[in-house]
Amino acid sequence: MQNTVLLEKLQEIAGNTRVSTSTANIYCYSCDASQIRGMPDIVIRPDTTEQVSKIVKLAYENDIPVTPRGAGTGLAGGAVPVEGGIVLDMSSMNRILELDLDNLQVVVEPGLIQEKLNARLEPYGFFFPPDPGSSAMCTLGGLIANNGSGMRSVKYGTTRNYVLALEVVLADGTVINTGSKTMKSVAGYSLTDLFVGSEGTLGIITKAILKVRALPGERSVMLASFENPELAGKAVVKVLSSGIIPSACEILDSNIIQAINAYDPGVGLPQAGAILLFEVDGTENSVNEGIRMIEDACRSLAIDIRTAANKEEREEIWAARRLVGAAVSRLDPLRTRVYVGEDIGVPIKEIPRMLHKVREISEEFCLPIMTYGHIGDGNLHTGMCIDMLEDKDWEKLNLAADKIHRTAIAMGGTVTAEHGIGGARAEYLELELGKALDVMIIIKNALDPKGIMNPGKMGV
Amino acid sequence: MDGTDMRSILKCVRCGTCRSVCPVFDVVGWESSSARGRMLVAHGISMGLEADKDVLDCLNMCTTCGLCEQLCPSGAAPPKVIEDTRHQLVLHGKMTDSQKELADRAKELGNPLGEKKERMSWLGDSAKDVREKADYVFFAGCLGSYRYPELTKRTFDILKKFGVTVLQDEVCCGSPLLRTGSDPLELTSKNLEQIKKTGAHTVITGCAGCYTALKNDYPGGLNVIHVTEFLADRLAEMDLKKLDLKVTYHDPCHLGRCNGVFDAPREIIRTVSDLKEMRSSREKARCCGAGGGVLKGYPELSLELSKRRLEEMPEGVDYLVTACPLCRTNLKRGEPKVEVLDIIDLLEMAMEQ
Numbered sequence: 001m002q003n004t005v006l007l008e009k010l011q012e013i014a015g016n017t018r019v020s021t022s023t024a025n026i027y028c029y030s031c032d033a034s035q036i037r038g039m040p041d042i043v044i045r046p047d048t049t050e051q052v053s054k055i056v057k058l059a060y061e062n063d064i065p066v067t068p069r070g071a072g073t074g075l076a077g078g079a080v081p082v083e084g085g086i087v088l089d090m091s092s093m094n095r096i097l098e099l100d101l102d103n104l105q106v107v108v109e110p111g112l113i114q115e116k117l118n119a120r121l122e123p124y125g126f127f128f129p130p131d132p133g134s135s136a137m138c139t140l141g142g143l144i145a146n147n148g149s150g151m152r153s154v155k156y157g158t159t160r161n162y163v164l165a166l167e168v169v170l171a172d173g174t175v176i177n178t179g180s181k182t183m184k185s186v187a188g189y190s191l192t193d194l195f196v197g198s199e200g201t202l203g204i205i206t207k208a209i210l211k212v213r214a215l216p217g218e219r220s221v222m223l224a225s226f227e228n229p230e231l232a233g234k235a236v237v238k239v240l241s242s243g244i245i246p247s248a249c250e251i252l253d254s255n256i257i258q259a260i261n262a263y264d265p266g267v268g269l270p271q272a273g274a275i276l277l278f279e280v281d282g283t284e285n286s287v288n289e290g291i292r293m294i295e296d297a298c299r300s301l302a303i304d305i306r307t308a309a310n311k312e313e314r315e316e317i318w319a320a321r322r323l324v325g326a327a328v329s330r331l332d333p334l335r336t337r338v339y340v341g342e343d344i345g346v347p348i349k350e351i352p353r354m355l356h357k358v359r360e361i362s363e364e365f366c367l368p369i370m371t372y373g374h375i376g377d378g379n380l381h382t383g384m385c386i387d388m389l390e391d392k393d394w395e396k397l398n399l400a401a402d403k404i405h406r407t408a409i410a411m412g413g414t415v416t417a418e419h420g421i422g423g424a425r426a427e428y429l430e431l432e433l434g435k436a437l438d439v440m441i442i443i444k445n446a447l448d449p450k451g452i453m454n455p456g457k458m459g460v
Numbered sequence: 461m462d463g464t465d466m467r468s469i470l471k472c473v474r475c476g477t478c479r480s481v482c483p484v485f486d487v488v489g490w491e492s493s494s495a496r497g498r499m500l501v502a503h504g505i506s507m508g509l510e511a512d513k514d515v516l517d518c519l520n521m522c523t524t525c526g527l528c529e530q531l532c533p534s535g536a537a538p539p540k541v542i543e544d545t546r547h548q549l550v551l552h553g554k555m556t557d558s559q560k561e562l563a564d565r566a567k568e569l570g571n572p573l574g575e576k577k578e579r580m581s582w583l584g585d586s587a588k589d590v591r592e593k594a595d596y597v598f599f600a601g602c603l604g605s606y607r608y609p610e611l612t613k614r615t616f617d618i619l620k621k622f623g624v625t626v627l628q629d630e631v632c633c634g635s636p637l638l639r640t641g642s643d644p645l646e647l648t649s650k651n652l653e654q655i656k657k658t659g660a661h662t663v664i665t666g667c668a669g670c671y672t673a674l675k676n677d678y679p680g681g682l683n684v685i686h687v688t689e690f691l692a693d694r695l696a697e698m699d700l701k702k703l704d705l706k707v708t709y710h711d712p713c714h715l716g717r718c719n720g721v722f723d724a725p726r727e728i729i730r731t732v733s734d735l736k737e738m739r740s741s742r743e744k745a746r747c748c749g750a751g752g753g754v755l756k757g758y759p760e761l762s763l764e765l766s767k768r769r770l771e772e773m774p775e776g777v778d779y780l781v782t783a784c785p786l787c788r789t790n791l792k793r794g795e796p797k798v799e800v801l802d803i804i805d806l807l808e809m810a811m812e813q
Contacts, residue, residue: 025514134475326477326533336471
């Protein structure tokens with residue numbers, strides 16, 4: 001089909017104002033927060049499932065790649081149209097269709113911003129727990145498609161744990177519903193679980209039924225300072241094996257502490273080799289007991305332990321922590337944070353060893369690596385800042401990232417605990433998954449025989 | 461593009477924080493209408509991207525409100541990059557009709573409004589009180605002179621009691637040109653020369669656009685204060701009575717966030733009335749939608765931005781007060797439930813009692 005005819009058909013489906021081929025938009029939809037690039041030919045902002053279905057059907061009939069996109073906050077190029085074609089910007093399908101709180105669930109469209117859902121739930125005493133650093137801007141569709149998580153995953157798990165059912169548009173435009181409104185169902189293969197984390201390579205999510213939880217009555221945040229990250233890693237292992245499950249357990253190394261204090265001097269974190277931020281939530285008694293148990297576990301390893309004085313201090317710490325991934329760029333006017341090799345996960349016992357390895361890699365490549373992340377579930381974010389105008393820096397960055405990935409896999413870990421594979425980490429999938437990758441390819445070919453759904457991603 | 465701008469663009473890690481706060485993106489919805497998108501496009505232009513109409517619209521729809529810069533975790537400065545990119549494009553003859561009209565009118569008539577009448581006629585019978593020399597000079601601005609002449613006269617009538625004068629032949633401060641990429645040198649030189657002649661050590665203005673242009677874009681580092689800063693220090697001398705009024709205050713972006721003037725307007729308001737803050741205020745205040753050439757170039761977008769700002773008003777207030785005639789104009793366009801006042805109007809009510 002000729003481009004002009006196709007464009008007219010797409011405009012007929014979605015309306016003229018929702019279809020763009022403007023130079024500015026083509027340029028702006030060519031990347032996310034990763035280093036992956038690809039220019040779309042057309043960008044569409046659909047408003048209904050019916051529109052998505054018709055667009056995908058048309059793309060299927062004409063062998064045109066379709067790449068879904070939420071807010072484009074991804075760190076692995078998942079939303080980048082590396083083979084051109086259509087980008088479906090889902091962010092205007094952002095309605096809350098139903099608050100069914102007696103059944104502990106909500107029905108939402110994929111373009112809804114995570115924080116906006118929680119703002120709507122809060123007056124009713126509920127929340128949607130997956131809490132990524134990008135919660136103010138990322139969409140729920142993006143979270144589901146990447147199985148994102150965040151700071152509270154150590155207690156509350158990942159997005160997968162909260163998806164009861166999905167409406168999905170398949171590669172030929174067929175609309176299916178997976179899962180059910182019940183809290184448990186074993187009717188058939190868990191297709192919901194298949195689509196969660198599939199990064200748009202199998203279908204387009206157009207609606208989701210999500211579980212929500214009652215907000216805890218109390219929260220308390222404790223900061224423990226250590227001489228170095230390895231000692232902090234040992235403390236984490238000790239805390240988790242003592243029986244307490246904190247609602248957050250974050251590590252910040254000395255550079256990250258500096259970056260948080262630079263972004264928001266009001267936070268005033270103590271300078272140390274590393275800080276562990278623990279949050280405990282629940283009833284007043286369980287929170288007090290939890291904090292006491294963490295203090296006991298950390299005492300012999302930490303140099304200082306203190307508790308956030310009040311809700312304001314606690315929220316200021318979390319707000320600054322959420323944005324620290326980008327805020328590390330403030331430490332040096334010539335350097336910028338580049339998201340490469342930034343999302344490894346290792347088994348909890350291996351955390352101290354991995355932290356030590358990261359330090360060795362940093363020294364080997366003479367590249368400062370700042371470590372932070374959800375250490376309570378073994379997920380470490382290794383932040384590297386380079387002078388983007390220096391080719392040498394790029395070379396060192398990529399070599400260091402490669403070594404970090406391979407080290408994590410060698411420890412039985414993963415190259416991505418929550419950010420996704422996208423186009424940035426596909427080369428490691430065979431090493432990490434072995435023959436399981438072949439099964440992924442079989443599934444991909446069965447559901448998307450023409451290979452139009454977000455091609456060039458996830459190694460399939 | 462200069463090195464500083466390139467560094468600023470490279471600071472942007474495309475995390476999308478600006479998407480969550482950019483008022484224009486909130487209305488338009490396309491990625492190219494967010495600060496992140498504009499940074500990408502500015503980078504593209506520096507690498508040879510052709511600036512067609514869509515690209516010009518993408519860059520020119522920014523009100524330069526600076527909320528993105530305020531909240532950017534990695535320290536990028538989109539408004540400066542956008543203004544500089546507009547300037548580079550204008551130098552190459554690439555501009556919208558609206559940009560061209562603003563610049564042509566300002567250069568030809570000394571104001572971007574297209575007004576041909578005598579600028580200083582707002583002075584009326586106060587013309588006799590204009591001194592040749594004074595420590596303070598009041599810069600009336602184009603909107604003050606032509607759209608709100610009575611308010612401007614009343615403002616001067618308060619100020620002249622404190623020995624303030626005005627320029628004899630004031631022209632546009634250059635702000636509309638600076639924000640939209642044109643060269644304001646003729647205008648700024650003319651004003652600067654007159655300011656020097658008065659011997660004033662400080663320029664007083666009641667407009668946020670004039671304030672930021674005079675303070676940050678004029679050569680030589682002028683000492684500039686807003687009329688609220690001048691008067692907040694003299695409230696004790698003004699025999700004011702507290703009014704039985706509740707008002708809310710809109711922070712003009714170029715006065716508040718860009719220059720840190722938050723407290724003086726609030727001090728005046730609290731002295732004469734009760735203040736109830738808008739949902740977002742001070743550093744995080746949402747833009748009225750008029751700045752950066754958007755009211756002129758994209759009036760429908762600007763109107764929608766105004767309406768969304770007005771949604772942030774608290775219940776139960778008698779007036780919406782602001783400290784900039786451009787904000788006032790656009791907020792009025794949004795048809796708020798209550799009257800929009802300049803802070804001087806409120807002050808005068810307390811003086812009249």
